[in-house]
Amino acid sequence: GDSVTQMEGPVTLSEEACLTINCTYTATGYPSLFWYVQYPGEGLQLLLKATKADDKGSNKGFEATYRKETTSFHLEKGSVQVSDSAVYFCALLPTGANSKLTFGKGITLSVRP
Amino acid sequence: DTGVSQDPRHKITKRGQNVTFRCDPISEHNRLYWYRQTLGQGPEFLTYFQNEAQLEKSRLLSDRFSAERPKGSFSTLEIQRTEQGDSAMYLCASSPTGGASYEQYFGPGTRLTVT
Numbered sequence: 001g002d003s004v005t006q007m008e009g010p011v012t013l014s015e016e017a018c019l020t021i022n023c024t025y026t027a028t029g030y031p032s033l034f035w036y037v038q039y040p041g042e043g044l045q046l047l048l049k050a051t052k053a054d055d056k057g058s059n060k061g062f063e064a065t066y067r068k069e070t071t072s073f074h075l076e077k078g079s080v081q082v083s084d085s086a087v088y089f090c091a092l093l094p095t096g097a098n099s100k101l102t103f104g105k106g107i108t109l110s111v112r113p
Numbered sequence: 114d115t116g117v118s119q120d121p122r123h124k125i126t127k128r129g130q131n132v133t134f135r136c137d138p139i140s141e142h143n144r145l146y147w148y149r150q151t152l153g154q155g156p157e158f159l160t161y162f163q164n165e166a167q168l169e170k171s172r173l174l175s176d177r178f179s180a181e182r183p184k185g186s187f188s189t190l191e192i193q194r195t196e197q198g199d200s201a202m203y204l205c206a207s208s209p210t211g212g213a214s215y216e217q218y219f220g221p222g223t224r225l226t227v228t
Contacts, residue, residue: 043219105153
């Protein structure tokens with residue numbers, strides 16, 4: 001079945017450091033890929049998405065590129081801020097389906113001033 | 114548009130009691146989803162409605178769980194005879210049909226604690 005694997009956490013960085021959070025997936029066909037973010041005490045928010053191979057999703061300085069050849073969708077940011085401290089989830093939506101998202105376990109990012 | 118809302122935000126119940134949660138989706142969204150999130154895990158799909166029709170149910174949804182969306186607007190999720198293993202965050206999401214239907218918008222969740 002479909003699955004999403006995220007790198008183990010938590011991750012602690014200093015402000016202005018570079019961020020990479022790895023995400024790989026297993027699915028048939030061409031799923032849509034997403035990064036969701038959950039800030040403390042809040043619900044899940046869609047951060048960015050990509051719906052086909054080689055698409056790059058971007059938002060709030062974050063980027064992720066849909067790599068079909070490596071089945072990956074790594075999240076990157078060149079300079080993190082304290083306000084980026086949150087839990088980040090990678091997720092996929094199967095080809096041709098508008099139903100269930102499959103999520104990774106999530107990773108907690110803490111950014112120190 | 115105020116987004117997806119869920120009620121209550123927190124629920125503490127004793128084992129064996131029944132509980133019911135409510136979700137109000139974004140008003141023009143036809144699709145409504147329920148997920149469950151346990152500590153340290155990502156959300157897991159429970160069930161999905163398009164309008165009032167329940168189209169898919171996960172094997173996670175035991176016979177003690179039932180969900181309804183009677184008029185295609187709000188939805189309820191009921192858990193009968195709660196068990197300690199039901200303690201989790203229950204998330205509701207909604208999405209439109211059409212071109213942006215893959216974008217699911219999540220509510221703040223209902224945190225259930227079974228004692």
